[in-house]
Amino acid sequence: MPGASLPGETYDVVVVGAGVVGSAVARELARFPLRTALVEAADDVGEGTSKANTAILHTGFDAVPGSLEARLVREGQRRLAAYAAEVGIPVEPLGALLVAWDDEQLAALPGLARKAERNGCPGTRIIGADELRAREPHLGPGALGALDVPGESVICPWTTTLAYATQAVGAGVDLHLGCRVRDVRPGGRSGHELVTTRGVLRTRYLVNAAGLYADELDRMLGIRDFTVTPRRGQLMVFDAFARNLVRHILLPVPTALGKGVLVCPTVYGKVLLGPTAEDLDDRTATGSTAEGLAFLREKGRRILPALLEEEVTAVYAGLRAATGEDDYRIACHPELRYVTAGGIRSTGLTASMAIAAHVVELLAEAGLEPGAVRPLPAVRMPNLGEAFPRPYADAELIAGDPAYGEIVCFCERVTRGEVRDALASPVPPVSPAGLRRRTRAGSGRCQGYFCGAELRELVEGAR
Numbered sequence: 001m002p003g004a005s006l007p008g009e010t011y012d013v014v015v016v017g018a019g020v021v022g023s024a025v026a027r028e029l030a031r032f033p034l035r036t037a038l039v040e041a042a043d044d045v046g047e048g049t050s051k052a053n054t055a056i057l058h059t060g061f062d063a064v065p066g067s068l069e070a071r072l073v074r075e076g077q078r079r080l081a082a083y084a085a086e087v088g089i090p091v092e093p094l095g096a097l098l099v100a101w102d103d104e105q106l107a108a109l110p111g112l113a114r115k116a117e118r119n120g121c122p123g124t125r126i127i128g129a130d131e132l133r134a135r136e137p138h139l140g141p142g143a144l145g146a147l148d149v150p151g152e153s154v155i156c157p158w159t160t161t162l163a164y165a166t167q168a169v170g171a172g173v174d175l176h177l178g179c180r181v182r183d184v185r186p187g188g189r190s191g192h193e194l195v196t197t198r199g200v201l202r203t204r205y206l207v208n209a210a211g212l213y214a215d216e217l218d219r220m221l222g223i224r225d226f227t228v229t230p231r232r233g234q235l236m237v238f239d240a241f242a243r244n245l246v247r248h249i250l251l252p253v254p255t256a257l258g259k260g261v262l263v264c265p266t267v268y269g270k271v272l273l274g275p276t277a278e279d280l281d282d283r284t285a286t287g288s289t290a291e292g293l294a295f296l297r298e299k300g301r302r303i304l305p306a307l308l309e310e311e312v313t314a315v316y317a318g319l320r321a322a323t324g325e326d327d328y329r330i331a332c333h334p335e336l337r338y339v340t341a342g343g344i345r346s347t348g349l350t351a352s353m354a355i356a357a358h359v360v361e362l363l364a365e366a367g368l369e370p371g372a373v374r375p376l377p378a379v380r381m382p383n384l385g386e387a388f389p390r391p392y393a394d395a396e397l398i399a400g401d402p403a404y405g406e407i408v409c410f411c412e413r414v415t416r417g418e419v420r421d422a423l424a425s426p427v428p429p430v431s432p433a434g435l436r437r438r439t440r441a442g443s444g445r446c447q448g449y450f451c452g453a454e455l456r457e458l459v460e461g462a463r
Contacts, residue, residue, distance in 0.1 A: 006179070008199075009202070010191060011036060011201065011202065011203040011204070012036060012204050012368070013029055013037075013207060013363065013368070014038075014039055014192075014205075014206055015039065016181055016206070016208055016209060016210050017210040017211055018042075019045075019047075019048050019049060019161065019211050020050040021344055022038060022211075023161050023165040024352040024353055024355065025207055025360070027356065028353075029360060030376060031171075031376060033370075033371045036172075036174070037175075038165070039179050040175070041179065041180035041213075042178070043178045043430050043431070044177065044437075045162060045177075046162065048212060048319075049319060049320060049321065049348075050349070051157070052316055052318025053233075053346060053349060054264055054272060054346070055264075055267070056154055056249060057091060057152070058350040059073075059077060059151040060073030060120075061115065061119055061149050063115075063347070065115060066118075068358075069328050075357075076351035076354035076355065077151075079354055080155070080353050081153070084160070087163050087167075087379050087381050088159075089155060089159045089160055090156045092155075093152075093153040094154060094247070094248050096149040096249035096251050097132065097136065097248045098146055098253060099132070099143050099146045099250055099303070100143065101143060101252075102144070108253050112253070113125065122151075123150045124150070126148070127146050127147075129143060136246065136248060138246065138305075138307075140301070140305050154249065154265060155349070156385060158384070158438070159381050159382075159384060162437070162438065163379060165427050166427050170379065170426055175427065176198065177430075178198065179197060180197045181220075182195045182196060182197065186222075205366065205368050206221075206337065206339075207338075207359060207363070208338070208339065208340040208341060209341045210342075212230055214228060214341070214342035214343070215323075216228075218340055221333070221338060223333065225340070226324075226342060228323060230281070230282065230285065230319040231278065231280070232280055232317050232319055233277060233318050233319075234278075236272070236274060238273065238311065239310055239311040240269045240270055240386075242271045243270065245271065245304060246307075249262065250264070250303055250304070252303075261273070261275070261299040262274070263307065268385065268386060268440060271310075273299070273307065274296055275317075275318070285317075286316075287317060288316065313443075314443070320345065328344055329343030330342070330343075330358065330362070333366070337363075338366070339359050339362045339366065341355055382422070382438070391415050391417060392404070393413075401417055403416045403417035403420060409440070409441040409442060409444065409450075410444075411443075411446050412440040412441060414441040419439055419458055422439050423459065424462075428462065430459070432456050434459075435455055435458075436448075
C-alpha cells in the first residue's frame with residue numbers, strides 16, 4: 001500500500017513509472033522467473049500521460065518510415081489488438097479519415113498515402129469530396145477529400161494500463177505506489193540503489209519508463225541524451241447524444257507539432273475534440289484554459305459544426321513527453337545495466353507491448369539472463385465499452401448476483417457489483433478518480449454530482 005515502508009530486498013529488475021509503457025514492461029518481465037518491481041510516484045497506475053490521451057489504436061500509417069517508432073507501432077498494434085480480445089479490453093475498429101480542407105492539404109495526401117504504404121498499412125486510399133460527404137454527412141462545408149485509413153481503431157486506455165499491471169502483479173511483480181525516486185546511486189555490477197520517498201530499493205538492472213520525468217532519471221545516472229518538454233493537450237468530451245454525428249476518427253493533416261485537432265468517438269459512447277499542442281515548462285500543468293477551449297471550439301466548428309451544439313460532459317488536459325525528435329528515445333546503457341524508454345509519443349499506447357518486448361531484449365544485451373518463459377495468469381477485465389454487453393443489461397448476470405442490477409451511477413449505468421469488484425481487485429483504486437477509470441462511475445453528464453458522495457464513501461470504506 002502507498003506509504004508503507006519498502007522491503008529490504010534486492011530485485012533483478014526495477015521499472016520506474018507505472019504508465020502504459022512501464023506497466024507493459026513489468027508484465028513482459030513477469031513472463032520470466034525474475035524478481036521484479038514496478039515503482040510509481042503516484043498512488044495509482046496510469047496516473048500521468050496514460051490517463052489523458054485520445055485513446056486511438058494506431059496503424060502507424062504516418063510514422064517516419066524506417067524509424068523505431070514505425071516498427072514498434074506496427075508490431076504493437078498487432079500485439080495489443082490480440083491482447084485486447086484475450087483479456088476484454090474494449091476496441092472499436094472505426095477507421096480514420098484524414099481530411100483535407102484546402103489545396104495544400106489535398107496535395108499532401110498522396111505523400112501520406114505513400115508513407116502509409118511504406119509503413120505496411122494496407123487499404124489506405126485517397127477519396128474525393130463526394131465519397132467523403134456520403135461517409136460523414138455531418139462534416140463541415142469545404143472539405144476537398146481525405147485519406148481513408150481503414151485500420152485505425154479506438155480503445156480503452158485505462159483498462160489497457162490496468163490489465164498490464166494486474167497481470168504483472170498476479171505473476172508476482174511487486175507494485176510500489178506512492179514511491180517517488182529521489183536519487184539513484186549507480187553501483188555497476190553490484191547493482192543500483194534507488195532512494196525513494198518510501199526508503200531504499202536495490203536492483204541489479206533498472207528500466208526508466210518515467211514519462212515526463214525520464215530525462216531527470218537519466219541525469220541521476222549521468223546521462224544527458226535528451227530533454228523532455230511537456231506538451232499539453234487539452235480535450236473536450238461531448239455527451240453520448242453527439243455520438244451519432246460521427247462515424248470515423250476524423251484526423252487533420254499533421255504538422256510539425258503533432259497530429260493536430262481531431263474529432264474522435266470513444267469506446268464509452270462519447271465524442272472527443274482535441275487535443276491542443278502547447279509546449280510548456282511546467283510538468284504538472286494539466287489544467288484547461290479558456291484560450292485552449294476556445295481554440296478547440298473554433299477547430300471543431302469547422303470539422304463538425306453540429307458537435308458544438310451538443311453538451312460538453314467534461315474537459316481535461318494531458319501532458320506528452322516531447323523531446324524535439326521524430327522518434328522514441330529508447331536506449332540501452334550496458335555498463336550501467338540500465339535501459340531508458342523515453343520520448344514515448346502519443347503512439348505509446350499502441351506500441352506499448354512491442355516497446356516492452358524491445359526493452360527486455362535490450363536488458364538481455366546488457367547482461368540480464370531472464371530464464372525460461374513461463375505462462376502468465378489469465379485475467380479478464382471488466383468491460384467499459386458501449387459496443388459490448390455491460391452488467392446492467394445482462395439479465396443472466398443479475399440473476400446470479402443482484403448487485404449487478406443495482407445502479408450506483410445513473411449517468412453511466414454503473415452498478416454496485418462493478419464498484420465492489422473494482423475495490424476488491426488486485427490493483428484497487430484509492431480514490432474516486434481511480435474508481436472512475438475502472439468503472440466509468442462519476443464520468444457522465446453530472447460528473448458525480450449525484451453519485452459522488454456515495455462513491456467516495458465506498459472507496460474510503462474499502463481503504
